[in-house]
Amino acid sequence: MKTKLTLKENIFIGSMLFGLFFGAGNLIFPLHFGQAAGSNVWITNLGFLVTAIGLPFLGIIAIGISKTTGLFDIATRVNKTYAYIFTILLYLVIGPLFALPRLATVSFEIAFSSFLGSKPNPLYLALFSLIFFIIAWTFSKKPSKILDYIGKFLNPVFLVLLGLIVVLALLKPMGMIHDAPIQADYKENPFLKGFLDGYNTLDALASLAFGIIIVSTIKKLGVTEPNHIARETIKSGLISVILMGVIYTLLAIIGTMSLGSFKISENGGIALAQISQHYLGNYGIILLSAIIIVACLKTAIGLITAFSETFTELFPKQNYLMFATVVSIISFVVANVGLTKIIQLSIPVLMFLYPLAITLILLTLFSKTFHHSKIVYQTTTYITLIAAFIDGLKASPEVISTSPIAKSIINAGNVLPFAEIGMGWVLPAIIGFIIGFIIYKLQRKPQVQ
Known part of the structure; x- marks a missing residue:
């Protein structure tokens, strides 16, 4: 070998x-x-x-x-x-x-x-x-x-x-x-x-x-x-x-x-x-x-x-x-x-997936520091997922993004730092990681996979 x-x-x-x-x-x-x-x-x-x-x-x-x-x-x-x-x-x-x-x-x-x-x-x-x-x-x-x-x-x-x-x-x-x-x-x-x-x-x-x-x-x-x-x-x-x-x-x-x-x-x-x-x-x-x-x-x-x-x-x-x-x-x-229509529908999915991909990469890189604890992966991912959904909604075709419900969700997401450049997910990801890491530390019994 x-x-x-x-x-x-x-x-x-x-x-x-x-x-x-x-x-x-x-x-x-x-x-x-x-x-x-x-x-x-x-x-x-x-x-x-x-x-x-x-x-x-x-x-x-x-x-x-x-x-x-x-x-x-x-x-x-x-x-x-x-x-x-x-x-x-x-x-x-x-x-x-x-x-x-x-x-x-x-x-x-x-x-x-x-x-x-x-x-x-x-x-x-x-x-x-x-x-x-x-x-x-x-x-x-x-x-x-x-x-x-x-x-x-x-x-x-x-x-x-x-x-x-x-x-x-x-x-x-x-x-x-x-x-x-x-x-x-x-x-x-x-x-x-x-x-x-x-x-x-x-x-x-x-x-x-x-x-x-x-x-x-x-x-x-x-x-x-x-x-x-x-x-x-x-x-x-x-x-x-x-x-x-x-x-x-x-x-x-x-x-x-x-x-x-x-x-x-x-x-x-x-x-x-x-x-x-x-x-x-x-x-x-x-x-x-x-x-x-x-x-x-x-x-x-x-x-x-x-x-x-x-x-x-x-x-x-x-x-x-x-x-x-x-x-x-x-x-x-x-x-x-x-x-053309497929591309229009794919862009929102890309905007939704990209933050989740980046957070998954970063969590994997630092995974040993929290013993691969599922709770850290989950809180970071789930809170990022909310912001990623807003980014995806914002990039959706007008028939979706201009609907009253979508507008209210997008406006709520616009208060996040860096939202204007499509990176509103950054702060939620950091908050999710901090919450998960605190829970992991309090448990003192890391879930190792």
């Missing part, structure tokens, strides 16, 4: 993890805030990195030190019913009801909109998404091979393609950073704005979802003792977040420098297309198409694998291939029918 991985194996797992995280959204976010922040890009990027790579890394560490197989096992520290509901909701939202369909539609729109016009025939999207999910499903059929598919093949291809544009942009900059104009949102407190931009990447949710892949991959490489798995998880996660941080920073800088030739774009996808075409002409659009498709495909493979492995754990009577097939089919259908 192995006690540790080789450096090469750690690098491959770190590459795989980076590949799972780094989809098209991660590619275009830093470009956009780089343009918007202008000469404040450095301090904005620092705030962005705190949440864009800091929270996911904490999630990876939480999975590692918890000595569990993944999200469901950690969530049972609250209670088993909560664990089922929270796990299923999280995987449905970052799986077939939101993230997976969006991967297909985003890659289609960015890669082909310039060739097919702003309103292409729906049949083109249907054909593309069918091929996209067939490929993703094919790669996902053998989860034992995900390290090879993503860590050793797809991610290096993605990095080489992206690296070509990055090198050209740095060697021949379109403008200077120090005189780049700053948009209003990034003038007063650029660090906080970057912090919130990174918060919205939702990678903290993904870190919990991908935990099961990391742990199972390390076990398949021969490391099976929980303490050793925890150590190797953290080492591989560190490699991944360092790589993400470097690329985020480079893309943000390139976004700022692009203001020397272009006006600020509506989103980072447009900016990336302009930059690619500036340096490589029409070949740049072809290269961009390849970058986007590979970025989305590798994340799709990871999401299908994580979803299927987790649901096989939750419902052991069903097999992995059945779940992989079902999630691929549902994602294909949603990508082509009513995605």
